[in-house]
Amino acid sequence: MKPMKVVTSLGVALPAANVDTDQLIPARFMKEPRSVGYGQFLLYDLRHDDHGQPKADFILHHPEASKAEVMVSRRNFGAGSSREAAVYALVDDGFRCVVAPSFGDIFASNAVNNGLLPAVVTEDDAEQLLAALGNAPSAMTVDLEALTVSIGAVSVPFTLSPVWRTKLLNGWDDIDMTRQHTDIIAAFAHQYAEQFPWSAPSPPGASLIGKG
């Protein structure tokens, strides 16, 4: 993953609470391979009418919106399903940061694993940012080193777990990190199997297979 320090880009407002992952990417698109680009599925049912026609007034259809890398929304963003496809949809559409008062836990982990910054601000600050953005994409800056989000004269702090901040600043990948601990893991697995021998799966005999 590419290291992230400062995102200076356009930002868009999505002024809704509980933008769950089913809305971020409806389930029917998740059987597509990632190579088709998941950006086209982002918020699909919110941005299209019942006939599949784009809603012209939806913020992502603004002529400038394709350049936006930051989204500001309300509380409990990314709640629900663990589908990482919700993050793929945002990332493939060019987003690098979502700013909201709170995030679904699994979504936030998925975001960081894909280089998307989940920046937590207070409810009041989110409202300030939403008001500053209004109905059109506007220039904004997210500074991961200073932990601030700014739009013009409005600048507010955001929080992020220090672990995730380090990971994003360095562009680190968990599998690479963990594979440095191969010996510790092997030793643990050995000791664990001795301490909790019953935890190893005990496959059924043939006669048990049909039992519930």
Place this chain on the structure above:
Amino acid sequence: MSSPTTLFDKVWRAHEVHRSDSGQSLLWIDRHFVHEGSFHAFNKLGERQLPVARPDLTFGIADHYVPTQARDVALVADPKVRSMIEQLSHNTQQHGVTLFGLDDPRQGIVHVLGPEQGLTQPGMVMVCGDSHTATHGAFGSIAFGIGASEVAHVLATQTLWQSKPKVMRITVEGQLAEGITAKDIALTWIARLGADGARGYAIEYAGEAIRSLSMEARLTLCNLSIEGGGRCGMIAPDQTTFDYLRSRPWSPKGEAFEQACAYWSTLYSDPDATFDLEVTLHASEIAPTVTWGVSPEEALPIDHAVPDPEQLSDPAKARQARDSLAYMGLTAGQKLTDIAIDRVFIGSCTNARIEDLRAAAAVLAGHKSRVPGMVSPGSTLVKTQAEAEGLDRIFIDAGLEWRHSGCSMCVGMNGDLVASGERCASTTNRNFKGRQGPGARTHLMSPAMVAAAAVTGHLADVRQLPVASLTPAGARS
């Protein structure tokens, strides 16, 4: 003497492989379930040319995309859906992972199958690329949903980096009245605390009402932990747990089972253990509960009315309620029992176990459903059991479709969808916009309440229907 410890901490500590300088823990994973949606993770593994580290601790289950009308993958009309099922078969076979596939007599929804097979056991750390993995915490394990990158990490290393969450205890005092179920407990606490009320916490459910719940009901309760934002939900194992696990296909056998029970009996929160947050409900406060909006937090007792946004003092809540009412096509102040429905669905990892089907059948017996609907058992073994008890006849005689097992209309990935604008009374877990299909309107409730809605054609209080043998689905029989 060690200091008083919570159930959560006992299990966490036993799995801590390593702690980084930054305080994150590398956790050992006892069980990892993969399903059709895990193809992204297998692809990530393939890109790095890595093997599955512990295929013996990894289990594949076909559930999200499986057809519920027939068990033959060749009959799946949509080639992309068929490909999802085939990719799981291919990936599990390639890596030597046990598969409970479409045509397996043990096939079922992962969160029904795992417990039913005895793969889920107390004191474990279990993960799956599905947010309802919290279900397995009903056995006193730490179980949680993860994303595809984390699935790839577990496949490659059998471990996962986690920051330790805070721990909250939800205590339900007293005994549930007749007709009140685990679903009602869950919707009640989520409505009270909010859909993000437990965000950042592991939840332990405790108290007299919880101890009286059957394993099936405990699974329903823990399943819904994520709908309140919880990282996981768990219940201390007890005799109910041990009795359930004895002689399950994958349970420890013989002496190993006795050793396991001795250890499992130590898994409880010590009397003086402290929690970061304590919430107490009394069972008598809990009524049959239904959702009216598009988040599980938008739930009310069935004898209430749809909220009036103009009466809500919090502008954010008022704005959210207006948006929810518009999507749901409801009028402020309308009685919940006046809401007519178009369809019912009984199924999902939340409420499709044998007790759930019995509870719904008890209400439907001798009646016709006024609306079309579908019943999809939680597993093929649940289906077989229900048929042995004659429950399938009750559903079919009522006019409902008796289907095969799968995630089905809870998420619609297999094509079982609620049409746009249709209103569905559903035993599932999410009333999100578009969850059951674009434009679909979902009301969540217990299986008996869905059956009551089917019989009357509108949301209804199951307690006011004449039912021969109405027992709470949560009661231990």
